[in-house]
Amino acid sequence: ETGVTQTPRHLVMGMTNKKSLKCEQHLGHNAMYWYKQSAKKPLELMFVYNFKEQTENNSVPSRFSPECPNSSHLFLHLHTLQPEDSALYLCASSQRLRRSDEQYFGPGTRLTVT
Amino acid sequence: AQSVTQLGSHVSVSEGALVLLRCNYSSSVPPYLFWYVQYPNQGLQLLLKYTSAATLVKGINGFEAEFKKSETSFHLTKPSAHMSDAAEYFCAVSGASAGNMLTFGGGTRLMVKP
Numbered sequence: 001e002t003g004v005t006q007t008p009r010h011l012v013m014g015m016t017n018k019k020s021l022k023c024e025q026h027l028g029h030n031a032m033y034w035y036k037q038s039a040k041k042p043l044e045l046m047f048v049y050n051f052k053e054q055t056e057n058n059s060v061p062s063r064f065s066p067e068c069p070n071s072s073h074l075f076l077h078l079h080t081l082q083p084e085d086s087a088l089y090l091c092a093s094s095q096r097l098r099r100s101d102e103q104y105f106g107p108g109t110r111l112t113v114t
Numbered sequence: 115a116q117s118v119t120q121l122g123s124h125v126s127v128s129e130g131a132l133v134l135l136r137c138n139y140s141s142s143v144p145p146y147l148f149w150y151v152q153y154p155n156q157g158l159q160l161l162l163k164y165t166s167a168a169t170l171v172k173g174i175n176g177f178e179a180e181f182k183k184s185e186t187s188f189h190l191t192k193p194s195a196h197m198s199d200a201a202e203y204f205c206a207v208s209g210a211s212a213g214n215m216l217t218f219g220g221g222t223r224l225m226v227k228p
Contacts, residue, residue: 004157043204043218056215090157099146099208100165103216105157 002026004106006091012112015081021109023074023091029104031097032074034066037088037108049074050097081113116141116207120219128227133192135222137179137205140186146208147188148216149179153201161203164188175199200226 004025013019025032034046048056049068063085065077074091088110092103121136139145146165150158162173169181179190188205202223209215 006157042220043216045215048215092158100163102148102160102163105150105159107155107157 004091004093004104006089006106006109008109009107010110010112012114013078013081014114015083017081018077018079020078021076021089021091021111023076023106025072025074025091025093025104025106027093027095027104029093029095030071031094031101032068032071033092033094033103034074034076035090035092037090039087043090046076048097055097078111081111083113086111086113116145116209116217118205118207118217118219120203120205120222122222123220124223124225126225126227127195129197130194133177133190133195133199133224135190135203135205135224137188137190137219138186139188139205139207141207147179147181148206148208149173149177149188149190150204150206151175151201152204152221158204161190195224195226197226197228200224 007022031050033048036044045058046060047066052068063080067075088108090108091106094101094103117140119138148163149161151161152158161177162171164171164181172178177192181188202221204221205219206216
């Protein structure tokens with residue numbers, strides 16, 4: 001595997017379910033990110049981790065719970081979601097948290113909440 | 115605070131014609147600017163970035179962008195469009211605070227007519 005991978009690629013869940021999204025980067029990077037991409041809205045940064053420590057929570061509802069056990073893996077735990085949470089969830093990584101560092105994105109998980 | 119405006123949510127060009135995708139930004143500090151491309155059902159791929167070196171930046175797939183401070187612009191161009199360029203393009207600016215938080219524009223969907 002190369003680059004940034006995300007599983008599953010598609011997920012349908014009911015509002016009372018609990019599920020998790022997984023992201024893995026094979027680039028040796030130290031920073032990882034979760035973004036939400038909704039139709040007709042710009043990409044929204046959700047969380048940032050640097051060396052496994054959360055450095056940014058962009059006022060995300062508590063029904064989204066991130067976990068970063070090491071610099072290569074990032075999870076997003078989901079519970080009691082709302083239909084408006086349906087979106088493409090993108091994971092990204094960068095070498096460090098420098099402003100000049102480009103971010104490398106995974107293919108995303110398409111989430112549908114029913 | 116940072117912001118990015120992409121003029122034109124949809125742009126249509128003929129194959130072989132010039133591609134021009136517009137991006138204007140605001141930033142409280144000297145900006146770092148990025149262009150990403152997203153093909154259907156994929157994540158974002160970096161096309162090019164500006165990090166205060168040369169104002170004309172060359173990227174992959176024949177794209178380039180010019181940083182114009184006086185106009186607060188970072189427009190993306192390609193001399194001759196190919197059918198394979200059909201995708202959504204995002205301009206982004208890196209945050210002013212420590213850390214690597216990107217603010218994205220709303221995206222421009224490029225359509226290429228045969």
